[in-house]
Amino acid sequence: MNEFNIIDTFFKPKAAQSESDIASGIRLGVGDDCALISKSSDLDLAVSVDTLIEGVHFPESSPPDLIAHRALAVAISDLAAMGAEPRYFTLALTLPHADTDWLAAFSGGLHEAATQLNCAIIGGDTTRGQNVSLSIHVMGDVAKDQALLRSGAKVGDKIYVTGPLGDGAAALAYLQKRLTLQDRDLGDYLSRRFYKPQPQVRAGLALRGVASAAIDISDGLLADLGHICAASDVAARIETKRLPLTQPLLAQVALSHLQQWALSGGDDYQLCFTVAKKRQSKLMQKLAEAEFSAHLIGEIIPPGDPLVIVDGAEDLNLKRSGYQHFA
Amino acid sequence: MNEFNIIDTFFKPKAAQSESDIASGIRLGVGDDCALISKSSDLDLAVSVDTLIEGVHFPESSPPDLIAHRALAVAISDLAAMGAEPRYFTLALTLPHADTDWLAAFSGGLHEAATQLNCAIIGGDTTRGQNVSLSIHVMGDVAKDQALLRSGAKVGDKIYVTGPLGDGAAALAYLQKRLTLQDRDLGDYLSRRFYKPQPQVRAGLALRGVASAAIDISDGLLADLGHICAASDVAARIETKRLPLTQPLLAQVALSHLQQWALSGGDDYQLCFTVAKKRQSKLMQKLAEAEFSAHLIGEIIPPGDPLVIVDGAEDLNLKRSGYQHFA
Known part of the structure; x- marks a missing residue:
């Protein structure tokens, strides 16, 4: 049983409670990436x-300042995925x-x-x-x-990601000494990507009114895009050769290996989002205005099994579809 | 270094941040027991x-349904202490x-x-x-x-608690088999008090506009009343003989022992609050209207050392002033 099943099975409110939720402002x-509660007449509060x-999400004896940075950045990534502005x-x-x-x-x-990250601490508990x-x-x-919800993707929508995939998995391999690098700068880059991932807040804000669905890639592209598909009752087809990769890594790691990490490695904290055909020009306009990137990787297709079809991945071992606790 | 010092020393925002906090709605x-963020023109959101x-706050192999109940009740007790109504x-x-x-x-x-407890789950994470x-x-x-804040107590205010103290410590002793009871009903009562403490939400709501300061008793009366004194820049004098106790426990435990638990045992989740003289009649009116209790235990006095003077506690060993992590 994985994390998603646990939440679905055990922690969704009972039907009887759901009705009263509406009245109580949920x-x-x-x-989804966040819950939304009604805050004022024009704002909702997104919470996650x-x-x-230690030892599960970051290596033991990680530098404490970096643990703190990673924890806050990872949490804020869920706000980014909803198009919310971090506050507290x-x-x-x-x-x-x-x-x-x-x-x-x-x-x-x-x-x-x-x-x-422009987010203020307002409380805490130490134990x-x-x-x-x-x-x-x-x-x-x-x-x-x-x-931005997971549930709005429609057949024909294009699928994008905001930046290179596979860095998270490469960084973990490097920190765990499963990957040795000659290139010191590349090692530093990977450490930064692991401990100081950049939540895509600007992208999330810019994508409101543009993207039909969005999620942040924490568990791996296949798993997270799968969540969009499940919530939207569609499937997806992506092209392996279109996955954005960090080029210097290709001098150290085989292309197929890096593609595998890009598809199922997790910890990338880029956004994956879908855009309807009629909104493509609006996306281009946003990309010109705002400082974020979008890489086209595929298209939404009618529902089917599997949820995500990967073209050009014949040589890859994709059994491990995303990071799953308790898997 | 105890929990309170850790939070004060390391996790209060820096002065530079504090100014921008106001603009950002904090x-x-x-x-305090909760942080407050601005929600709408007439409401704040209290968060805690x-x-x-396991093994620190509840015994290992505690029944899972009771762990869940205790965790939610304990968290809601902080909302009660602020006079807030639980929502999510x-x-x-x-x-x-x-x-x-x-x-x-x-x-x-x-x-x-x-x-x-009328509080809806809106999100979660399992690891x-x-x-x-x-x-x-x-x-x-x-x-x-x-x-209701910790910081409003004034010299001359009367000090109250909403119910019996010492039950939390007695319950822990019973669950840890340090206290054996002949009386099965009393054992059941203590287990309930431990696993299903009743957060004093009604009292907190009724005390808005009446109490000058309030806190919930999680770490023990001395420690928590001490927080009110420190935040209000006053001291307190309480009378041991006025402490409300659960009478059936006195057949099993020496009076001095139970008083000691009442003063410093923790885990009671009653409210401790202060009321100015001119608000006493309003308190009496609220007590008549709302279903909660108030037991007068002492009075606020000018600042001094110790923060809390305990009359009639000469025979008691009060070294352990409240439950402190890392103490």
Whole structure:
């Protein structure tokens, strides 16, 4: 049983509760990148929570300032995927013991990330436990009826991603010493991509009114695009050769290996989104105005099995379709 | 270094950030039971996060439905302390493995608690980790400028608590088999008090415009009343003999022992609040109208050291002033 089944099976409100949800201001509940609650006449509040655990989501003995940065960036990526503007966060921090140096470095990194990502800490809870773990709960503003959902993709829509895929998996391999690099700069680049991923907030904001569906790529393109397909009751066809890759990595890793990582590696925190034909020109206009990228990778097709058809992936081993806890 | 110092030292926003907080809608940041963010012209959203860890906050192999109930009730207690009305929560759940029976029981308890406590789940994240741990992030509505803060107590204000103290510590002793009881009903009562504490939401709502300061008693009366004193720049004098106790416990536990638990045991989730003399009659009126209790235990006095003077506690060992992580 994977994470998605757990949430669907056990934590969606019962039908009886769902009706009263509407009255109590829940505009979107469990099941998308964020929930939406009604904030004012023109704004909704997008809320999301992410947990990072030492040894599971980041290597043991990671620098504490980088753990903090990664945790906040990863949480904000869910706001980006909804087209929400980051506002506030709370931190639940569990530590084996109160090491003042560790805490000073951690909080330094957290405050730096909060400033860079324009999201203010408003509360927290610290507890003692065996492992370092953090839950960050983020909140952001989104104009009413403007949030990007997973459920709006239609047959014929084009599929895009905002940037190179596979970096997250390459970075993890590098940090875990499964990938050795001659190129020191490339190593630094990968470390940054792992610890300081750039949530695509600008892209999310620009895509409101343009994209028909969106998600952030945390579990791998196949898994996350699969969520769009499931929520939209469609399927997708993508072309392996169109996947944007980080070129310097190709000097170190076989193309098929990098493509495999791009399809199913996870941890990229780019957005995957769909755009209807009639909105393509609007997308081009947004791309010219705003500082983000869009790479066409495929098209939405009628529902079928599998949810995502990958052309040109005959040589790839794609069994592991995304990072799944408890898998 | 204890939990409070950690939050004060490391996680309060820097001064430079504080100014921009106002512009970005933060009405109250780190340091009270909840943060407050501006929601609409007449409402603020109170937000708080609480983490519970197996073996630290509840015994290992606790029934999963009761873990869920306790976690939500404890988190909502912070909303009660602010005079906020519970609305929504998210759950970050960490488990060593995905045990379907455990998850079914847990989610059953969670949905039951959500219905009882009138708070709807809107999101969640599940991750794999060595121990069971949960962070619950609650959100509630409070009318603008009506929130109960820790910082409003004035010299001469009377100090009250909403119900019996010491039950939390007695319950923990009972569950840990340090306290054996002949009386089965009393054991059941204590288990209920531990796993299903009643957050004092009605009291908190009724106390808006009446109490000058309030806090919920999670870390023990001395520690939590101490927070009111520190935030209000006052001290407190309380009378041990006025502490409300659960009478049947006195057949099993020495009076001095129970008083000690009442003062410093923690886990009671009653409210401690202060009321100015001129508001006493309003308090009496509220008590007549609303279903909650208030027990007078002392008075606010000018600032001094210690923050809380305990009359009639000469025989008690009060070294352990509240439950402190990392202490």
